[in-house]
Amino acid sequence: MEFKCVDECSQCCIEREYYPTKKFGKIGVLVLPEEKQRIESFAKDLGIHIDIIPRIGLSNGGKGPEKIIAYQMMGKDQNGNTCPFLDKNAKSPHGGFACKIYNQRPLACKAYPLIETSPITLDQKCKFCQTCPTADSNLNSEIESLIQIQHKMNADMPTIWRYATGIGEPDDLQVMKKGWIKQ
Numbered sequence: 270m271e272f273k274c275v276d277e278c279s280q281c282c283i284e285r286e287y288y289p290t291k292k293f294g295k296i297g298v299l300v301l302p303e304e305k306q307r308i309e310s311f312a313k314d315l316g317i318h319i320d321i322i323p324r325i326g327l328s329n330g331g332k333g334p335e336k337i338i339a340y341q342m343m344g345k346d347q348n349g350n351t352c353p354f355l356d357k358n359a360k361s362p363h364g365g366f367a368c369k370i371y372n373q374r375p376l377a378c379k380a381y382p383l384i385e386t387s388p389i390t391l392d393q394k395c396k397f398c399q400t401c402p403t404a405d406s407n408l409n410s411e412i413e414s415l416i417q418i419q420h421k422m423n424a425d426m427p428t429i430w431r432y433a434t435g436i437g438e439p440d441d442l443q444v445m446k447k448g449w450i451k452q
């Protein structure tokens with residue numbers, strides 16, 4: 270079945286998940302190092318406050334990452350939800366809320382809901398995927414974007430670090446950490 274967004278859905282621009290566990294807090298939209306400055310400058314031009322923090326780092330061992338291969342743009346709500354570029358006063362063609370930087374959005378947004386290219390795997394949290402988990406067409410631009418991300422996030426050092434955001438629901442504050450955690 271052909272992939273297309275569910276009418277009026279904006280779920281993936283609003284809801285943020287704990288990943289890989291609650292201890293790491295909620296994640297933001299993945300932003301590649303080469304995208305960071307561009308996204309920050311769009312935000313500045315639009316007068317929008319954004320917070321882009323580290324997500325994945327690499328090292329040859331040691332006490333912390335020597336290089337960052339991915340950042341993340343955090344949601345603007347206190348619980349980590351809602352992308353700061355989501356425009357609740359405008360609608361997209363499928364009737365969801367519009368993205369203020371749609372043509373320039375991060376590759377991660379262009380790839381979603383695709384999470385694997387071989388075999389093609391969709392994020393089961395996407396509203397479309399909940400009704401049709403095996404969409405197999407109309408995914409060319411998502412596939413291209415995900416392949417670009419995979420090429421650019423080249424893990425050329427043996428130790429991987431994940432940044433715990435410390436952001437989430439008030440009830441979960443006790444279990445969440447903040448800062449780099451070795452994987």
Ligand code: SF4
Nearest residue numbers: 274275278281395396
């Ligand atoms: S990709 Fe999925 S979750 Fe996101 S707006 Fe489309 S249908 Fe909704």
Ligand code: SF4
Nearest residue numbers: 282352354355368378
């Ligand atoms: S940048 Fe745009 S497409 Fe990506 S999460 Fe934000 S509002 Fe949605």
